[in-house]
Amino acid sequence: xxxxxxxxxxxxxxxxxxxxxxxxxxxxxxxxxxxxxxxxxxxxxxxxxxxxxxxxxxxxxxxxxxxxxxxxxxxxxxxxxxxxxxxxxxxxxxxxxxxxxxxxxxxxxxxxxxxxxxxxxxxxxxxxxxxxxxxxxxxxxx
Amino acid sequence: xxxxxxxxxxxxxxxxxxxxxxxxxxxxxxxxxxxxxxxxxxxxxxxxxxxxxxxxxxxxxxxxxxxxxxxxxxxxxxxxxxxxxxxxxxxxxxxxxxxxxxxxxxxxxxxxxxxxxxxxxxxxxxxxxxxxxxxxxxxxxxxxxxxxxxxxxxxxxxxxxxxxxxxxxxxxxxxxxxxxxxxxxxxxxxxxxxxxxxxxxxxxxxxxxxxxxxxxxxxxxxxxxxxxxxxxxxxxxxxxxxxxxxxxxxxxxxxxxxxxxxxxxxxxxxxxxxxxxxxxxxxxxxxxxxxxxxxxxxxxxxxxxxxxxxxxxxxxxxxxxxxxxxxxxxxxxxxxxxxxxxxxxxxxxxxxxxxxxxxxxxxxxxxxxxxxxxxxxxxxxxxxxxxxxxxxxxxxxxxxxxxxxxxx
Numbered sequence: 001x002x003x004x005x006x007x008x009x010x011x012x013x014x015x016x017x018x019x020x021x022x023x024x025x026x027x028x029x030x031x032x033x034x035x036x037x038x039x040x041x042x043x044x045x046x047x048x049x050x051x052x053x054x055x056x057x058x059x060x061x062x063x064x065x066x067x068x069x070x071x072x073x074x075x076x077x078x079x080x081x082x083x084x085x086x087x088x089x090x091x092x093x094x095x096x097x098x099x100x101x102x103x104x105x106x107x108x109x110x111x112x113x114x115x116x117x118x119x120x121x122x123x124x125x126x127x128x129x130x131x132x133x134x135x136x137x138x139x140x141x142x
Numbered sequence: 143x144x145x146x147x148x149x150x151x152x153x154x155x156x157x158x159x160x161x162x163x164x165x166x167x168x169x170x171x172x173x174x175x176x177x178x179x180x181x182x183x184x185x186x187x188x189x190x191x192x193x194x195x196x197x198x199x200x201x202x203x204x205x206x207x208x209x210x211x212x213x214x215x216x217x218x219x220x221x222x223x224x225x226x227x228x229x230x231x232x233x234x235x236x237x238x239x240x241x242x243x244x245x246x247x248x249x250x251x252x253x254x255x256x257x258x259x260x261x262x263x264x265x266x267x268x269x270x271x272x273x274x275x276x277x278x279x280x281x282x283x284x285x286x287x288x289x290x291x292x293x294x295x296x297x298x299x300x301x302x303x304x305x306x307x308x309x310x311x312x313x314x315x316x317x318x319x320x321x322x323x324x325x326x327x328x329x330x331x332x333x334x335x336x337x338x339x340x341x342x343x344x345x346x347x348x349x350x351x352x353x354x355x356x357x358x359x360x361x362x363x364x365x366x367x368x369x370x371x372x373x374x375x376x377x378x379x380x381x382x383x384x385x386x387x388x389x390x391x392x393x394x395x396x397x398x399x400x401x402x403x404x405x406x407x408x409x410x411x412x413x414x415x416x417x418x419x420x421x422x423x424x425x426x427x428x429x430x431x432x433x434x435x436x437x438x439x440x441x442x443x444x445x446x447x448x449x450x451x452x453x454x455x456x457x458x459x460x461x462x463x464x465x466x467x468x469x470x471x472x473x474x475x476x477x478x479x480x481x482x483x484x485x486x487x488x489x490x491x492x493x494x495x496x497x498x499x500x501x502x503x504x505x506x507x508x509x510x511x512x513x514x515x516x517x518x519x520x521x522x523x524x525x526x527x528x529x530x531x532x533x534x535x536x537x538x539x540x541x542x543x544x545x546x547x548x549x550x
Contacts, residue, residue: 054488076489
């Protein structure tokens with residue numbers, strides 16, 4: 001399995017081909033659209049990540065020290081960001097979540113573009129995943 | 143002398159900036175308006191030539207600063223036709239104005255079992271302070287519901303008054319739907335029931351010529367400077383002198399006292415009783431400059447211009463297939479709340495921004511309205527005097543482009 005650093009480099013390379021904001025968002029939205037929809041019964045309050053203007057859900061599963069997750073959002077942009085997190089982190093060892101380098105989002109420009117808004121869920125999504133990964137590591141260790 | 147409204151656009155330097163390689167189309171005026179050069183200059187001049195603390199020291203600059211601060215109060219008083227300048231209290235904004243009343247009025251007049259009525263159309267800042275007051279005092283919090291058109295029904299309000307009702311709090315224009323509430327009907331109804339009325343004028347004072355507090359007979363009238371072309375951090379609470387005499391202070395400290403000893407404190411006269419601490423002199427000066435700026439226009443002409451532009455916006459938005467415009471009030475001001483089928487409001491806002499169009503998305507601090515409409519939020523375009531039909535056209539072009547991007 002590729003490391004998160006390798007995956008981040010790949011995503012950066014893909015986005016570097018895009019010339020303007022419209023193209024970048026187009027691509028981000030496509031990433032979101034390619035993510036499978038989450039079944040409605042999983043979109044419960046229990047799986048809702050707070051701190052976003054849009055609704056975003058995460059369902060996580062810890063298997064042998066690796067954290068897997070599926071995610072969905074009613075916003076295609078947020079779902080696109082979540083899709084990048086899936087590419088970057090899904091199935092990685094729990095430790096990888098704690099050290100994840102989010103400069104990828106700086107490189108893409110979305111961080112600057114979106115994070116000035118309270119509504120941006122990226123920070124909340126990453127905090128949620130880190131907490132789940134911490135639990136996963138603790139259980140695996142025990 | 144009145145000046146031409148379309149020409150006024152040139153008075154706002156920020157409107158010639160570019161955003162994301164597009165000319166800025168600023169349609170987030172209900173959140174805050176841009177500032178004309180005259181207001182910007184007033185701040186620069188204040189700090190360049192005047193700055194001193196007010197109401198103290200006899201030195202020349204202190205006197206000048208005090209004169210400017212009090213002149214601003216006079217200008218605001220005339221702008222809303224208050225009977226006295228000392229009925230104008232400077233605050234940080236509408237939120238603080240309402241909290242001041244909720245605290246001081248609540249302290250003096252609310253007992254367990256009393257009732258306060260707010261409307262379902264309120265911004266959280268004219269909802270939560272009353273809710274919390276009722277919690278603290280064991281009073282009953284009552285909500286006047288929206289009609290399906292997004293309006294308030296005077297008959298329903300009439301039926302809610304009891305001998306326990308102590309206050310009615312409602313806005314003049316809804317920040318979420320743009321509904322203009324018929325204060326000329328609602329305030330007399332409340333007064334006939336012996337109930338004073340607090341008006342949240344944050345979205346109306348800059349748009350409606352009907353801001354004469356004596357004609358409206360409003361007991362309390364609250365608004366913010368920054369939504370009427372003045373700086374942030376300055377706002378106004380107007381209250382009838384008779385109320386201000388009866389209310390205890392909200393904040394205690396310097397500026398607001400008369401005599402202080404270890405056994406006795408007496409408070410300063412109005413309006414200083416309600417202005418503890420060093421005030422926002424710069425903000426007041428800027429607000430005065432904004433009032434002067436607005437006074438350059440014929441007020442009815444200005445309202446007619448904005449209403450014509452709003453009507454054009456409504457017509458253009460309704461022509462977009464799959465677009466829902468929320469609320470259908472008989473009288474609407476400056477606000478265009480909508481969603482497009484299948485497109486989340488947040489996505490619409492972010493993607494409109496890529497073409498330079500600034501709107502707000504979300505719940506607009508009005509969760510009760512969103513619940514009543516069963517939606518998670520809206521896109522809100524909101525107008526100011528410098529907007530024109532080209533801005534509306536840029537908005538509708540932007541919406542159609544986003545629809546193409548997201549529907550494939």
